[in-house]
Amino acid sequence: MLIAVFLPLLFAIFIPLLSRLKDKIHTGWFVLLVPLSVFIYLISKVGSGFSPIKESYPWIPSLHINFSFYIDGLGLLFGLLISGIGTLVVLYSVYYLHKTEQLAHFYVYLLMFMAAMFGVVFSDNIYVLYTFWELTSLSSFLLIGYWNHRKGSRYGALKSMLITVFGGLSLLGGLILLNIAADTTSIQTMMEQKDVIFNSPYFGWILGFVFLGAFTKSAQFPFHIWLPDAMEAPTPVSAYLHSATMVKAGIFLIARFLPIFAQSEWFFIIVSSFGIATLCWGSFMAVRQTDLKGILAYSTISQLGMIMAMLGFGTSTAIFAAVFHILNHATFKGSLFMVAGIVDHETGTRDIRKLGGLMTLMPITATLALFGTFSMAGVPLPFLNGFYSKELFFDASVHLAEEVSYASLLSTIFPYLAVLGSIFTFVYSMYLFFGTFRGKYQEEELPKKAHEAPFGMLISPIILVLGVIIIGLFPHFVNEPLLGHVYEAINEKETDKHIKFWHGWKPPLFMSLAVVAIGTLLTMTRTRWNRIYSVFPGTLSFNRVYDWLVDKAESFSSALTKTYMTGSIKHYVQYVLSAIIIVTFAVLFLTEGISLQGTATASITIPELLVVGMMIFAAIATIFTNNRIAAILILGVVGYGLSILFVLYRAPDLALTQLIIETVTVALFLLAFMHLPKLEKRQESFGTKLLNGTIAIAFGAMMTLVGISSYNSKWFEPISDYFLETSKSLGGGKNVVNVILVDMRGLDTLFEIAVLGIAALGIYGMIKLRRGKKEAE
Template sequence: MLTAVFLPLIFALLIPLLSKWKDKIHTGWFVLIVPFTVFVYLVTKTGKDFAPIRETYQWIPSLNINFDFYLDGLGLLFGLLISGIGTLVVLYSIFYLHKSEQLAHFYVYLLMFMTAMFGVVFSDNVYVLYTFWELTSLSSFLLIGFWNHRKGSRYGALKSMLITVFGGLSLLGGLILLHLVTGTTSIQAMIEQKEVIIQSPYFGWILAFVFLGAFTKSAQFPFHIWLPDAMEAPTPVSAYLHSATMVKAGIFLIARFLPIFVLSEWFMIVTSTVGIVTLCIGSYMAVRQTDLKGILAYSTISQLGMIMAMLGYGTSTAIFAAVFHILNHATFKGSLFMVAGIVDHETGTRDIRKLGGLMTLMPITATLALFGTFSMAGVPLPFLNGFYSKEMFFQASLDLSGTSSITEVLAIVIPILAVVGSIFTFVYSMYLFFGTFRGEYKEQELPKKPHEAPIGMLISPIILITGVVVIGLYAQLVNEPLLAHTYEAITGEISNKTISYWHGFIPAFQLSLLVVGVGTVLAMTRKRWSSIYNVLPGSLSLNRVYDWLVDRTEKYSMKITNTYMTGSLKTYAQLLLSAIFIISAAILFLTNGINLEATDLAPITIAELLIVGMMAFAAIATVFTNSRIAAILILGVVGYGLSILFVLYRAPDLALTQLIVETVTVALFLLAFMHLPELRKRTEPLRTRALNATIAISFGALMTIVAISSFASKWFEPISQYFLETSKSLGGGKNVVNVILVDMRGLDTLFEIAVLALAALGIYGMIKLRGNSKEAK
């Protein structure tokens, strides 16, 4: 699994080289190999006899953070979607993106995102999962903002980043609490301690933090506002991120932790309520949109809300329906995004007000849209997979009245809202298809003369729509080898569910007919009642709240920053020293860390007193001198005095180092003497002088207390004994200080040398640049 996870990221390193040949062969043909290879690997794992696979690779074992990969039915389903849809998206992008685009950037971002999603769904270690989780936000930010010359792309990318990263940080808090409560970083081990987690006093916080992480990533109300703006991304990105993968990461997270949270009544109430509200708001707002991808964005929000609600129900029927709809939604929604891209590519617009009558001009595309939209609408036809999971959704909603985890009010309200949301789902599906492919053909309003798309662009949606039909006709083909294992991974129970078209004239089927009937009437009369959007939502918009928050945050951040970023080094020093003093002193006081009872200190000799007195006098004198040369020389006295102290304390290496540093420092000051500012008589008011003196004395006292307390406190075994014992055997030297620098902390020394070398190169470059400019004059 390690190879499957990191193969896209490793291959991304080769993209800059492969893209050099893009004039001869599209870069996407090379990239296509990667997701297809992973897909084939995962397909070999499907079957009735599938058993979970666990692999562990050490990363940071001292912190119990390793690459622990766990492939069960849930991870297998999402892995197949990520790799399978990823293969079709790359194939589609080959014909959608022109060779003049920045293909290297696009495919590097896409492969980075692919690795991130594989890491999320395969990780068993919570901290590794979080690392990949945030990588999905970063890579999606780059993909959404791929066309960065567009203002809308930049806005949408930043919006998605801010909201999803906010949720990601919240998720990290929940995962840390889970680790503290259970003492393990393994998700599977946490599930085994679900009773401990439920009874923990931190459980409420855990639930809230995980909710924020899942709801923001899966565009649940009220965090759904980022998804419509993300439609500024290229269509292949929308088809991949916003139908099958990234937006389902929150769904995956809830499903993964469902065995723990399902024991909580609050989890059931919050998840089902948020999900059903998201379904209704998303489907209702989709009918208002005029952009094809805007309609699909809100339709995705509604479908994600439906899946989230079913997971919140917590019943066996609801969980199986959620699993089934995850697969179904990926097939019909992925194809519809590609259809929208084809329409935009061949007509030059996505504005549905300018479209219409394209069925005769684009018959294949229209046929694909017909199957996709009717499946999304849940039309009760046996060859449309969307109907099966939609009917299960209705059945699960009706069954809530018999569960104890949902209140009586919700048991009544949720089925009603499920029907209302489904009615509007039917309306926007019909609006999308008939508004684009039927009606009046408006040739004069189209930027380009439409024609059928090239076959290369049609292959991917054809494959997805074929999946819609095959799953509808032969659902058992995916049930036993895949869906049953996914259900078992979530619930821990063996699935006995079967999928069939006809269950009799049951209430769930009656609701499906009701949705079709009422939805047809509303779709046909849409123009007559669409003015309702002027009232509800009217001027109300969560986007305005987001814009207001971002605007105010920027303004107040600027004001706060301007108060201390004054360009004054003295001000910066005051702030830094004050902050260190306040924080350190507070921690020392609160943890009882002050210990001044040092009994085994070496005796102080007269020579040491004289040297320290000389250094103190020189340090104070630098403050009052008005001569630059005197200040430099007096400052040198402090450094050389410290060297003498090192000699007295039998540290010749440190003494030599200090002598060299002090000599070089004084020499540099003298070399730059003419460029130093003139020292003037201090004219600061008494209050400023008192503040400076207070900071200086307080910080000096703090350092003294820290030094004595650290010497007097014996909280841990001193590491010096280890260095003394192993200096010869491990480092091959008797000089312990040298062994520490070269061997024990050799990497630190290496990087210090590298920093100095880089600084030297920079200085050399500036000198050469200045010399060249003088010669040019």
């Protein structure tokens, strides 16, 4: 598993080298081997005899953070989607992206994202999961903004990152509280402590924080606004991130923690309500779009809402339907994104108002779109996998009131909302297909003459559509070997669900027929009723709220920055020193770290007092001097005085080091400051002088307290005892100081000598340059 997670990252290192061969062979052919090899490994695990796989590798054991990986049925399903769809996307990109593109950048970003997704779905450690979670946001930001010369790409990339990273930080808070409540960082161990977590005082906060993380990542209402703008990414990115992987990370998170959260009725209320709202809003808004990828973006939002609602229902039928639809959605939505990319690639536009009549010119693409859209619409045909999971969704919503004892009002209205959302799903599916491939061919509106795509570009969507058909005709092929294990991982018990086309004349069938009938009527009359969008939502938009918030945040940040970024070094020093003083004193007082009762301090005699007095006099004198060079020389007295103190207290090594450093520092200051204009003292107000004096005294007092307290605080055995005991046995010398410098801290001493050598060479070089300049004059 470790290889599966980190193989994409390791391979990404070689992409810049391999991309140099792109004129001879497309870089994508090399990249194709990575997801394909992982897919072959994972597909070999599929079967009725599958059992979870566990691996762990130490990382930060002291914090209980290790690379712990766990593949159960849920992880296996997502791993297959990430690697399988990833393989097809890379193959598709070989024909979609021209060799003149920055292929090295694209494939490095793609492999980074792939590794991040593997890490999310395979991690058992919550902090490792979070690390990979944020890496998905970063890599998706790079992928969405791949065409960074486009304003829309930059806007969409920033928008997606701001919203998903906000959710990610919220998720981190929830994971930290989970760690505190369960006293473990292992997700599987948390599953064994469900009751402890449920009864924890942090449980409500955990729900809220984790839900925010999941909803933002999976584009749930009202956080869905980033997904349509992310369509500015190249189509392979849209097909990968926004149909099968990244947007399902939130779905995965809810499914992973469902055994813990489902004990609370708030889980049902919140998750199912947001899911149904997202289904209805996404499907309603999809019909309004005119860009093919815009339609697919809102359709993705609606489908994710449906899956989230099913997980929120929490019943056995709903959970199984959600699991099944995760797989089905990846097949038909991935193929449709690729079809949209083909249409754009071969006609030069994605504007559905300019398209139409492409069925005769692009028959293979039209056929693929037919299966994809009709499956997405849930048309009751036995060779369309989308109908099966949609039927199970209806069945779960109908029986919800019988199985859920609380929130009876929601349980009653959910079936009606499910039908409403599905009606608009049918409408946008038909709108997408018939608006693009039927009707009048508008050749004069197209930038390019339409023609069928090259076969290489068709391979990936063909494979996905074959998946739609095969799963539809033979659903038992994926039920027991795969879906059963996924269901067991979420619901913690074996499934007794059997997928079949005909369930009899029952409410789910009537609901499907109502969707088809009403949806057909609305599709045929769409031009008459679509004026409703000018009224609702009209000019109302969550995008405007987002833009307003970002604009206000930038204005406030700019105004705040101008208050302290004055260009004055004096102000910056004041801010830095004030912050250090406040934080240090606060920590000292809160932790009771001030200790002034010293016992083994050296005695103070007249020579030490005279040296200290000289240093104080020199430090004060620098304030009143009007010459920079004089100020530097006087300040040097303080440093040399410290060297004398080291000598008096029998620390010759420190004295020698201090003398060298002080000499080098004074020389460098003199060389630099002699080129500056004459020092002019400013007339400062009494308040400014008082502030400067306060900061100076407070900083001095702070350093004094820290020094004395650190000397008096004996939290650990002094390391000097170790040096005294082992200097002869380990270092072979009686002079402890020499042994420490040469053996025990040899590298430290080496680097100190190197620094001094570099400084000496720098001074020598500056003197030579100065002398050469004078000779030239």
